[in-house]
Amino acid sequence: xxxxxxxxxxxxxxxxxxxxxxxxxxxxxxxxxxxxxxxxxxxxxxxxxxxxxxxxxxxxxxxxxxxxxxxxxxxxxxxxxxxxxxxxxxxxxxxxxxxxxxxxxxxxxxxxxxxxxxxxxxxxxxxxxxxxxxxxxxxxxxxxxxxxxxxxxxxxxxxxxxxxxxxxxxxxxxxxxxxxxxxxxxxxxxxxxxxxxxxxxxxxxxxxxxxxxxxxxxxxxxxxxxxxxxxxxxxxxxxxxxxxxxxxxxxxxxxxxxxxxxxxxxxxxxxxxxxxxxxxxxxxxxxxxxxxxxxxxxxxxxxxxxxxxxxxxxxxxxxxxxxxxxxxxxxxxxxxxxxxxxxxxxxxxxxxxxxx
Ligand code: NAD
Ligand code: UDP
Numbered sequence: 001x002x003x004x005x006x007x008x009x010x011x012x013x014x015x016x017x018x019x020x021x022x023x024x025x026x027x028x029x030x031x032x033x034x035x036x037x038x039x040x041x042x043x044x045x046x047x048x049x050x051x052x053x054x055x056x057x058x059x060x061x062x063x064x065x066x067x068x069x070x071x072x073x074x075x076x077x078x079x080x081x082x083x084x085x086x087x088x089x090x091x092x093x094x095x096x097x098x099x100x101x102x103x104x105x106x107x108x109x110x111x112x113x114x115x116x117x118x119x120x121x122x123x124x125x126x127x128x129x130x131x132x133x134x135x136x137x138x139x140x141x142x143x144x145x146x147x148x149x150x151x152x153x154x155x156x157x158x159x160x161x162x163x164x165x166x167x168x169x170x171x172x173x174x175x176x177x178x179x180x181x182x183x184x185x186x187x188x189x190x191x192x193x194x195x196x197x198x199x200x201x202x203x204x205x206x207x208x209x210x211x212x213x214x215x216x217x218x219x220x221x222x223x224x225x226x227x228x229x230x231x232x233x234x235x236x237x238x239x240x241x242x243x244x245x246x247x248x249x250x251x252x253x254x255x256x257x258x259x260x261x262x263x264x265x266x267x268x269x270x271x272x273x274x275x276x277x278x279x280x281x282x283x284x285x286x287x288x289x290x291x292x293x294x295x296x297x298x299x300x301x302x303x304x305x306x307x308x309x310x311x312x313x314x315x316x317x318x319x320x321x322x323x324x325x326x327x328x329x330x331x332x333x334x335x336x337x338x339x340x341x342x343x344x345x346x347x348x349x350x351x352x353x354x355x356x
Contacts, residue, residue, distance in 0.1 A: 020044045020090050021265070024077045024125060025098030026070075027054030029209040030140065030198055033258040034096065035070060036062045036207070041262055045070040046090045048077060049099065053212055055352035061206045077121040083128035094136040094265060097125060100170075103216050104144075104310060107167035118170035119177075126181065135185075138264050141175055141192040141274065143250070143315060144168035153318040156194075156274050164310045175274065182272035189268040196250035196278030196317050198257050200337040201344035208344030209254075210351030218288060219251075223345040226296045233300060235285050237307035242314050248282035250316035253332035253340070263326040278317025279330040288338075295338045 021038055025031045026047030031054070038045050039062065047059060051074060063069055071090065075082045077099040086092065100118045101107065107114040122139070129135065145168060146154045147161015160176070163169050175192050182188045199219040201208030215221045224230045238245045260277045283291075289300050322328050 018042055018044055019093045020046060021094045021096060022046050022048060022086060022090070022092045023096045023098065024048045024121075025054065025100060025140075026096075027051060027056060027058055027072075028098060030195070030254055030257055031096075031098040032058040032062055032207050033202060033254045034098070034261045035059065036066055036202065037255075037258040037262050039063075039066040039068045039070060043262075043265075044090075046086060046092065047072045048075055048083070048086060050074065050076045053101075055210060057352040058207050058210075065202070065204055065206060078117070078124045080124040080128050083125055084131055087128055087132045087134055092132075092134055094138075094268075095125065095129060095134065096138045096261060096265070097122065098140045100140065102167065104165045104167045105216060105308075107165050107170070108310075111166035114166045114170050115173075118167070119173055122174045122177065126177070135188045136265075136268055137178070137188065137190045138261060138268070139174060139178060139190070139192045141194045142168065142171045143194050143196050143276070143278070143317065145172040145175060145194060146315070148312060150315070152314065153280060153316050154194075154276060155318040156276060156321050179272045186270055188272070189270050190272045191264045191268055192272075192274040193260060193264055194274060194276050195257060196252050196276070198254045199251045200253040200255065200332065200340045202255060203336075203340050203343070205340075205343040205347040208341070208348065208351075210348070210353075218249075218285065219341050222289065222292050222300055223341055225300050225302075226292060226298055226342065227345055227349055231301060233289065233302040234305035235289075235302050236305055236311060238304035240307070240313040242284060244284050244286045246285035247311055248284045248314035248316070250278040250281060251283055251288070251334065251337060252278050252330050253337045255340075256330040256332050260322065260326065260328050260330075263322075263328040267326050273325070275322050275325060276317040276319060277322060277328075277330075278319060280317050280319040281334075282314055282316040283334060291334055291338045292342070295335065296342050
């Protein structure tokens with residue numbers, strides 16, 4: 001087992017009978033919130049993360065919040081022998097695979113890096129699982145796999161489309177690999193969770209989204225404008241065929257998503273499945289700006305900028321399948337999503353770097 005001197009591997013005192021879940025990318029935004037819920041629910045957790053966009057501090061805070069320990073291994077998910085050693089050492093029973101790269105624009109500039117991390121990483125992980133007969137797998141997929149022409153709201157029974165970016169294509173490719181794997185071997189239990197737009201933070205304000213560099217996503221960017229770090233928001237496009245001319249998305253609270261993962265784990269069955277995790281409610285960029293202003297009590301300066309390449313005018317989720325198969329639905333309101341985002345921003349103006 002490798003771990004850097006700074007990020008010492010932490011061994012927890014595992015109780016003997018509960019399941020041990022390997023969470024790749026568990027130091028990232030969605031992964032860290034999911035780890036928290038897993039620990040709360042009594043699962044034992046091993047995180048594998050190379051910290052390229054995650055923070056060890058997030059995991060330390062998760063442990064403090066829950067009052068339980070987890071195990072951490074710093075490493076690359078593409079390192080199959082490392083994954084094998086983790087599976088053996090910790091007797092992993094289930095895998096939640098968050099590790100990956102997610103910036104759409106960056107993926108168009110550096111497709112090989114995206115295909116390598118997102119596809120090779122998944123292959124190495126799956127091969128290590130096969131070697132060790134671990135066959136319960138939950139994959140972080142995305143609404144982007146529906147492609148450009150899918151009917152709105154997106155339903156899981158519509159076919160996978162052709163996403164425009166290498167990022168989206170990498171997610172669709174991994175879904176296809178997983179589908180083929182389950183077809184070839186019916187002892188696999190695989191669920192792809194297609195996230196819509198995850199935002200928000202844990203309501204303690206201790207863990208949240210901490211992107212490296214200038215944020216690509218809307219909420220972190222608005223937060224930085226509200227905090228005075230940037231002077232204004234560029235709204236990408238004001239002339240879409242939507243009610244107010246700006247794009248509409250289905251924003252979902254990261255804690256709802258985290259709970260959705262545990263529901264998926266508890267309801268994992270043989271075969272391959274895909275399930276949307278969203279709210280089913282579209283919100284425009286202008287509506288989001290207004291919601292943020294109401295919460296933070298400040299004006300968010302913005303300018304209408306040209307449309308961003310690859311952005312679709314609007315899409316949202318049909319949520320019936322998650323409700324039926326997982327007994328899960330998003331319960332947190334847009335106001336809570338924004339309040340929790342703002343609390344995270346004000347308590348951690350520099351993200352996890354505050355304490356470094
Ligand atoms: P994130 O960047 O915060 O988390 C990803 C984690 O994976 C980070 O901690 C990073 O350090 C780690 N990682 C990256 N490459 C790795 C590698 N080669 N080996 C080991 N660890 C590695 O992103 P997130 O928002 O938490 O997203 C988690 C997953 O969900 C990703 O696969 C992403 O594509 C997917 N997803 C995210 C969104 C979104 O809008 N946030 C939407 C749909 C799908
Ligand atoms: N957006 C924007 N300005 C920004 C970032 C995003 O207007 O600085 C818009 C973007 O065009 C999209 C919505 O906000 O319509 C959500 O974008 P984000 O990148 O957060 O998620 P996406 O839906 O692209 O995955």
